Amino acid sequence: MEKNGFTDLIEYLIAESGYSKLQLAEKAGISRSSLYNLIKGEVGECKLSTLISLAAALKVHPFELIQPFLRQSKPANTRTISTEFIEDVTYPDYSLVIPNQRFTKIWSVLNSGQKAWENLFLTCQDQPINGKENYGLQPVNHAVPIPYTEPNQRASVMVDFIAPSLPCTVMSEWKTTDSNGQLIFPHKSPLYCLVKVCSY
DSSP states (O other): OOOOHHHHHHHHHHHHHTOOHHHHHHHHTOOHHHHHHHHTTOOSOOOHHHHHHHHHHHTSOTHHHHHHHHHSOOOTTOOSSOOEEEEESSSOTTEEEOTTOEEEEEEEEEOOSSSOBOSOEEEEOSOOOOSSSOOSOEESSSEEEOOOBOTTOEEEEEEEEEOOSSOEEEEEEEEEEOTTSOBSSTTSOOEEEEEEEOOO
């Protein structure tokens, strides 16, 4: 990959920080070789967690690194549509809820591709719940629309759930589909809601 604006930005921020490259790699919790590859512009894809950790070490907002990285030159065969998980906005893993509680899970995701998201849905991948007792997370809707999102922009996706009636630890998995229910990113890990149901 050719030298680009992202590389220039990284070099500038490192100089401003006063850290050596070794110190910065240690503060960000990444390997020195990974940092050097980023600086040299030899990384075609990078985990968002790496960029977020690097931004924290450099004391800048993560999007100051994420957006320039996604805009840099990429191979011609780069996928035109892509997605990356950013964070659990509400109810992070193992959050506590009470039996039969209705709550709203919100995920923050990034359009990391080159094409706007339009007419996409987040669709539940769980097996249907059978029987009188509710032993699983029950989504109020089994598919929810994903907001129209331009490339390099974030979207918040919300799903309303009803907790099981008995104490347990339970998870619900969700994937992106088109309007016909076809998976858009079949090999991507699902978004999921993982909560503990407790009787106080």
